[in-house]
Amino acid sequence: MTIALAIVLIAMFGVLGAAKLAAVPAMRDAAAHLGLTVGHYRVLGALEIAAVAGVAIGFVVPVLGIAAACGLVLLMLGAAGFHAVHQDGVLRVVIPLLVAAVAAAYAAALI
Template sequence: MTVAHVVLSVLLVAIFAPLGVAKILRQPSLISRTERLGFSVRQIQGIGALEVAGAAGLVAGLFWPPLGAAAAIGLVALLIGAAISHARAGDGIKDVVPPIWLGLVSAATAVLAIVA
């Protein structure tokens, strides 16, 4: 396991754990921003659960890298969906780029977990 793998995993956990929990708990600002993309509150909570599961998988991946790689790949898929949803909603570049960057960081984390 490399230092880069640990750093990227911790960074992603620090981002996705609180975001996922906020979605699960129906934090109003996150719900209103996501509802305008066409998702129901139940779907938003499901997305939050996937984010929390991804974060938990990344933590577990620090001890068993194949699980971390799978979690990172799952986050890549989730983030591709986020970028597509924002683009379809007509959002500007400032809303489309963050999921793309996070997807790239997640992909790098997956690669580092695989080669570790």
């Protein structure tokens, strides 16, 4: 189960983090919609990529995997909050919360 959770997190945040770092048009639009600059979104992308590395390393150094997963939980709670404030609809709020649950499950599996 731990491997499956890690694969999901690595795949999802690898793609999303890279897209934010590259400032692809969809990410530029998302940043503007949420009232963030492209620079802010790039910082979020860098945090996501760092978390990907931490999740991958978590198999060898569990404390780093747990820390990375906890960071992702915090990022996803923030994302859900931003989407709620901008009244983006239920799915835009619930999806980050579900992803936070996946990250929390990964952290719990490493304990």
